[in-house]
Amino acid sequence: MLDITERNIFEKQLQESQAHAQAADRSKSEFLANISHEIRTPMTAILGFAETLLEQDSDENERTSAVKTIIRNGEYLLEIINDILDLSKLETGKILIQNEKVQPNHIIAEVIDIMRSRADAKSLNCKLHYEGAIPAQITTDPIRLRQILINLIGNALKFTQAGGIEIRVRLDQQETESYLEFDIIDSGCGIPMELQKNLFQPVSLADNSISHRFGKTGLGLTISKKMAELLGEICTWNPPTSTKVAPSGSGLPLAISRGVKLIENMDQLVVSEPKTELGYLETEDQFGAGHRVLLVEDGPDNQKLITYVLRKQGFEIAHASNGQQGFEMALSARDAAHPYDIVLMDMQMPIMDGFQATSALRDSRYEGPIIALTALSLPEEKERCLEAGCDEHVSKPINRQKLTDILRKYVSKSRDRVEADSLQTSL
Secondary structure (H helix, E strand, C coil): CCCHHHHHHHHHHHHHHHHHHHHHHHHHHHHHHHHHHHHHHHHHHHHHHHHHCCCCCCCHHHHHHHHHHHHHHHHHHHHHHHHHHHHHHHHCCCCCCCCEEECHHHHHHHHHHHHHHHHHHCCCEEEEEEECCEECCEEECHHHHHHHHHHHHHHHHHCCCCCEEEEEEEEEECCCCEEEEEEEEECCCCEEHHHHHHCCCCCCCCCHHHHHHHCCCCHHHHHHHHHHHHHCCCEEECCCCCCCEECCEEEEEEEECCCCCEECCHHHCCCCCCCCCCCCCCCCCCCCCCCEEEEECCCHHHHHHHHHHHHHCCCEEEEECCHHHHHHHHHHHHHCCCCCCEEEEECCCCCCCHHHHHHHHHHCCCCCCEEEEECCCCHHHHHHHHHHCCCEEEECCCCHHHHHHHHHHHHHHHHHHHHHHHHHHHC
16 A cells, blocks of 8 residues: 555646646647648638639739639648648658758759749848858758758748848858758747747647747647757757847758858859749740640549640640549550540549559550659658559649649650650661
C-alpha cells in the first residue's frame, strides 16, 4: 500500500498530467477551429463569386473580378491543404530530403519573383541585399529551401501593414564550417517576447488574436522550422534597438562546402520580372494540330477542363474513364498503326488505376510518352509515377503553362521522329 506521502505525490502527478492533457485538447480544438475557419473563408468567396458569374446583369469587369477572386482564393485554399499534408509528413518522418548542387542566387531570384507581386498588392517594399560575396554553388534540397524562404517571406508580408521587408543574404565563414545565411527582416507589428515560445508550435499560434486579425493557420512557420532542421537551422532574433517585440526577423543558415567559388557584387545582378503564379498562358497557338492525345481521366469536371485546354492548342482528343479502358485504347491504336502521340494518365481511377495501367502498357512494350496527371504532388509520389513508367508528372490543380510546356516538348520530339523516318524512307 502507498503511504500518505507517496499517495500525495501520485495524486499531484496525476492532476498535472490531466491538466497537460486538457491544455493539449484545448490547443488542438482551437487549432482545428482555426483550420476550419481558414478553409471556410476562401470557400465562401469561391462559391459566392461563382454564383455571381451566373447572374445575367453582371458586366464584363465584374465577371473578370469574380474570376480572379475565385482563382486567388482557390490558390489560398490549396496552400492550406499543402501545409497540412507537409506537416503530417514531417510529423511521421516521411519528408524526403533530396540534396543536389544548386546556384543559390537562382533560387533567391525565383522566390523574389513570386513574392514581389504579393508585396506590391499591399504597397510594401520588398528588398534584396547581398552582404558581400556568396558561394556560386551550395548543396541542398532546392524545393525545400524555396518552400522555407517563401513561408518566411510570406509570413513577414502577412504581418506587415506598412513599410516593407528586406531579405539579406550573407556568407558566415568560420574556422571549421561556413554557412550561407538568409535573414528576413520586416517592419511589422512583431510578437511579444513572452509569446515567442509558441511561435513554432503546430497546434497554436503565438497569439490567437493575431490569427483572427491576419488570418492563416500558423502552419507555415512550423513547417519551415522542421524543414530547416533537416537542412540547417532556423531562429528568430531582435535588432539591438528593439526590446518589446519579436521576431523582427528570421534567419536560416545552411552549411556549405569549402573551396567553393565566391561571387562578388551580387546586388548588381538584375532580378527578372515576376512570373504569374496562376499558370495563365500568355499566348496560345495551335502547336498540337495534327496530333492525337488520349486523356485517361475519371473525373468528368477535370476531363472537361483538360479537354478545353487541349483543344485550344489544336489537339485531337480521345477519352477513357478508367485505367483499363485507357490501356485497351492505347494498345489498340498502336496495333492499328495509328498510335496516340501522348497519353495523359490520371493515377487514381476505378477498375484499374493509373499506376497499374502504365505498368501494363510498358509491359506490353508500349513506347509512347505517358504523362501522369495526379493530385499526388510530393517528391516520393512523383518518383512512384516515374517508376511505374510515366515520362513526366504534372500535379493537380493543373498549371496550364507547365502542362503546355511538356506537351510542346513531346510534340516537337514526335515531329523530329517523323522527319527522321521520312528521311530514312527516302534514302
